[in-house]
Amino acid sequence: MTPSDIEAELKKIAALAQLETLPRFRSKPSVDDKAGTLAGKRFDPVTEADRQAEKAIRAHIEMVFPDHGFIGEETGSSNIDSEYCWIVDPVDGTRSFIAGLPSWGTLIGLLRNGEPIAGMMHQPFTGEFFISTGGLAWHEQAGNRDELVTSNTNSLDQAILMATAPEMFEHENLEAFTAVAQNVRLTRYGFDCYAYCMLAAGHIELVVEADLSPYDILPLVPLIENAGGIVTNWRGHRDLYGGRVIAAANVELHQQAIEIITFSSKR
Amino acid sequence: MTPSDIEAELKKIAALAQLETLPRFRSKPSVDDKAGTLAGKRFDPVTEADRQAEKAIRAHIEMVFPDHGFIGEETGSSNIDSEYCWIVDPVDGTRSFIAGLPSWGTLIGLLRNGEPIAGMMHQPFTGEFFISTGGLAWHEQAGNRDELVTSNTNSLDQAILMATAPEMFEHENLEAFTAVAQNVRLTRYGFDCYAYCMLAAGHIELVVEADLSPYDILPLVPLIENAGGIVTNWRGHRDLYGGRVIAAANVELHQQAIEIITFSSKR
Numbered sequence: 001m002t003p004s005d006i007e008a009e010l011k012k013i014a015a016l017a018q019l020e021t022l023p024r025f026r027s028k029p030s031v032d033d034k035a036g037t038l039a040g041k042r043f044d045p046v047t048e049a050d051r052q053a054e055k056a057i058r059a060h061i062e063m064v065f066p067d068h069g070f071i072g073e074e075t076g077s078s079n080i081d082s083e084y085c086w087i088v089d090p091v092d093g094t095r096s097f098i099a100g101l102p103s104w105g106t107l108i109g110l111l112r113n114g115e116p117i118a119g120m121m122h123q124p125f126t127g128e129f130f131i132s133t134g135g136l137a138w139h140e141q142a143g144n145r146d147e148l149v150t151s152n153t154n155s156l157d158q159a160i161l162m163a164t165a166p167e168m169f170e171h172e173n174l175e176a177f178t179a180v181a182q183n184v185r186l187t188r189y190g191f192d193c194y195a196y197c198m199l200a201a202g203h204i205e206l207v208v209e210a211d212l213s214p215y216d217i218l219p220l221v222p223l224i225e226n227a228g229g230i231v232t233n234w235r236g237h238r239d240l241y242g243g244r245v246i247a248a249a250n251v252e253l254h255q256q257a258i259e260i261i262t263f264s265s266k267r
Numbered sequence: 268m269t270p271s272d273i274e275a276e277l278k279k280i281a282a283l284a285q286l287e288t289l290p291r292f293r294s295k296p297s298v299d300d301k302a303g304t305l306a307g308k309r310f311d312p313v314t315e316a317d318r319q320a321e322k323a324i325r326a327h328i329e330m331v332f333p334d335h336g337f338i339g340e341e342t343g344s345s346n347i348d349s350e351y352c353w354i355v356d357p358v359d360g361t362r363s364f365i366a367g368l369p370s371w372g373t374l375i376g377l378l379r380n381g382e383p384i385a386g387m388m389h390q391p392f393t394g395e396f397f398i399s400t401g402g403l404a405w406h407e408q409a410g411n412r413d414e415l416v417t418s419n420t421n422s423l424d425q426a427i428l429m430a431t432a433p434e435m436f437e438h439e440n441l442e443a444f445t446a447v448a449q450n451v452r453l454t455r456y457g458f459d460c461y462a463y464c465m466l467a468a469g470h471i472e473l474v475v476e477a478d479l480s481p482y483d484i485l486p487l488v489p490l491i492e493n494a495g496g497i498v499t500n501w502r503g504h505r506d507l508y509g510g511r512v513i514a515a516a517n518v519e520l521h522q523q524a525i526e527i528i529t530f531s532s533k534r
Contacts, residue, residue, distance in 0.1 A: 026470060099427050099455050100470025102369065102393060126369060126393055160366050165456065166433055188366050189432065190457025203293060203367025 001084070003134025006118045009064070010108055010131060013057050014122040017090055017106045020053040022124045026100050046097045050074055053090035053106065061086050069111075073215050085111040089215040092121075093164075093192030102126055105193040109219030119219035121193050130197040130223055137226035139201055148200040148227035154252035156180075156260075159205035161187045162195035173210045173244065176234065176264040180208055180257050196220045196247055200227035205249040206257060208234075212242040220247075230254045234261050268351075270401025273385045276331070277375055277398060280324050281389040284357055284373045287320040289391045293367050313364045317341055320357035320373065328353050336378075340482050352378040356482040359388075360431075360459030369393055372460040376486030386486040388460050397464040397490055404493035406468055415467040415494035421519035423447075423527075426472035428454045429462040440477045440511065443501065443531040447475055447524050463487045463514055467494035472516040473524060475501075479509040487514075497521045501528050 001009075024045040054074040061070055069085030071077045079085070086108065091097055093104030102125040109119040110133075118133035129140040130148065137148040153159055161184040163169075169177045181187045184206065191198070193216070198204045200223045217231070217240055224231045224247050234244040236258045246261070248254035268276075291312040321341040328337055336352030338344045346352070353375065358364055360371030369392040376386040377400075385400035396407040397415065404415040420426055428451040430436075436444045448454045451473065458465070460483070465471045467490045484498070484507055491498045491514050501511040503525045513528070515521035 026468070028469065095453055095455060098470075099429070099453070100465045100468060101455070101458060101461070103457075162366070165454075167454070186362055186366070187432075187434070188362060188368070188457055190370075190455055191368060194368070198367045201293070201367060202295065203365075 003118070003136070006110060006133045007131060010110075010118065010120040010133070011129070013060060013088075013108050014106060014120065014124075014129065016056045016060055017053040017108075017122070018124040020056055021049045021091060021097075021106065024049040025097060025125060046091060046094045049097065050091045050094065054088060057086075057088050057090065057108070071215060073213070083113060085114075087111060087215050087218050089193075089213075089219070092216055093194070095165075096190070096192055101190070103191045103194045105197075107193055107215065107219040109215075109221070111218065116218050116221040119222045121197050121220065121223065123194065128197075130200060132222035132226045135226055137200055137223050139197075146201075148223065149202050150200060150224075150228040150249035151202045151205050152250065153205050154250055156183045156253060156256045157185060159184045159249075159253055160203075161206040161208060162191060162198070162204055163187075163189055163207065163209050164192050164195070165189055168210050170210075172265055176261045177208055177210070179260045179264040180206070183256075183260060193220060196224060196231075199229055199247055199249060200224050202227075202249070205253055207245070207247040208257065208261075209246075210244045212245050214240075214242045217242055217245050232258075234258070270385070270403070273377060273400040274398060277377075277385065277387040277400070278396070280327060280355075280375050281373060281387065281391075281396065283323045283327055284320040284375075284389070285391040287323055288316045288358060288364075288373065291316040292364060292392060313358060313361045316364065317358045317361065321355060324353075324355050324357065324375070338482060340480070350380060352381075354378060354482050354485050356460075356480075356486070359483060360461070362432075363457070363459055368457070370458045370461045372464075374460055374482065374486040376482075376488070378485065383485050383488040386489040388464050388487065388490065390461065395464075397467060399489035399493045402493055404467060404490050406464075413468075415490065416469050417467060417491075417495040417516035418469045418472050419517065420472050421517055423450045423520060423523045424452060426451045426516075426520055427470075428473040428475060429458060429465070429471055430454075430456055430474065430476050431459050431462070432456055435477050437477075439532055443528045444475055444477070446527045446531040447473070450523075450527060460487060463491060463498075466496055466514050466516060467491050469494075469516070472520055474512070474514040475524065475528075476513075477511045479512050481507075481509045484509055484512050499525075501525070 069079035069082040231247040336346040336349040498514040
């Protein structure tokens with residue numbers, strides 16, 4: 001597959017997912033839903049969006065690439081020893097989704113022999129794509145493309161740090177995150193995958209998170225790296241399968257943050 | 268002024284503000300800016316956006332309504348004993364703005380004899396208006412209008428709570444906020460004025476904040492109240508000039524949260 005083949009597939013997949021997610025975003029219970037709720041079935045548009053979008057994506061990939069692997073949040077894994085493997089989180093940021101906030105996204109990544117080679121974040125409410133393939137990374141909205149380039153701020157006290165929510169950290173993870181937060185210019189919460197995209201786009205400098213799943217982070221790795229950033233686990237290793245993740249705009253910031261995390265864990 | 272006159276003015280003001288804010292959102296330093304930074308002038312697009320937007324809004328109001336009052340974040344107050352007084356925060360959520368996050372907004376309110384009678388939140392990146400005038404409140408995007416109606420969830424353990432950032436709370440304020448947060452279904456951070464709009468739109472049920480300024484909250488009061496919600500200070504009184512603010516989707520939730528806050532402050 002060429003990079004432009006991959007780009008075309010990523011966008012087809014985003015379009016199919018959007019048909020299932022966007023109509024359910026900010027939806028209210030209908031009379032039927034209310035009757036269902038009374039009968040004990042909870043009105044749950046985000047779970048429906050997640051499930052139906054993944055079903056649509058999986059059906060498309062199985063049809064077009066019957067020999068490719070698939071790792072999904074909802075439907076599990078199949079064929080993961082194939083050369084190519086797709087990894088999908090149809091709605092990353094389900095809590096944002098249920099609160100009506102346009103900070104969730106559809107994540108799709110492509111692994112080749114286990115290595116992330118392409119990825120996309122699509123936010124259908126704002127119409128934004130963050131795409132990486134063929135060694136390039138760009139933002140696209142209403143047909144306009146802008147290259148993603150990370151910030152060259154290389155001093156931690158000038159950096160903006162983000163994480164999805166303070167509640168994602170417990171015990172020693174909380175201590176390490178707090179130690180990093182005490183050394184940056186500004187900490188913001190609440191943006192899920194969108195935060196990694198803002199890092200790739202050069203607007204923020206650090207994302208430090210815990211308890212991620214592989215499909216939460218692997219689709220974002222090519223975006224971050226091809227924009228000039230670095231993403232590893234908290235020990236600084238690139239063998240990323242979720243868990244504790246740090247993304248930084250550049251090597252200097254990454255090193256400064258890792259030192260603080262390491263020191264915090266030794267206390 | 269009729270409600271439709273007011274709506275037309277609010278939208279004109281939003282359009283003027285957008286000309287100053289949107290081009291500076293996600294802007295990067297130019298060569299000139301970098302030279303300025305080296306010369307000791309910091310590249311500061313959000314302060315420029317704030318100042319230039321307020322200047323444009325103020326000039327417009329002084330031209331069209333020379334006898335009206337004006338309360339601005341940047342340029343201060345004038346003529347505030349007039350029957351009509353405009354209150355403006357050109358960029359509410361400056362920290363979101365600098366982080367590239369589309370969760371800031373331009374706030375404009377109209378007071379009549381000190382009472383908020385109309386208000387608007389405009390988010391130019393998503394193209395969303397949240398408008399209230401003439402006893403109505405609606406969301407408008409790409410010409411589509413939807414009435415704003417708050418949630419009828421009336422049990423705290425089913426409610427979604429929001430606040431701009433955990434750092435806005437200190438000492439007894441933090442204790443009170445934490446006590447409320449421990450009793451809700453979900454707490455989210457990071458959305459400034461957008462959170463009050465999501466409450467008006469029925470997607471979340473509570474916003475509890477501290478350290479607000481009058482222009483942070485007064486433009487939002489008509490939106491919240493005309494959507495069916497209630498907004499007061501933490502003692503439950505409607506004399507709102509900022510400070511500690513609670514907005515709730517309905518009277519039941521408001522009462523439950525106020526009880527927790529009151530109990531927390533007595534411990």
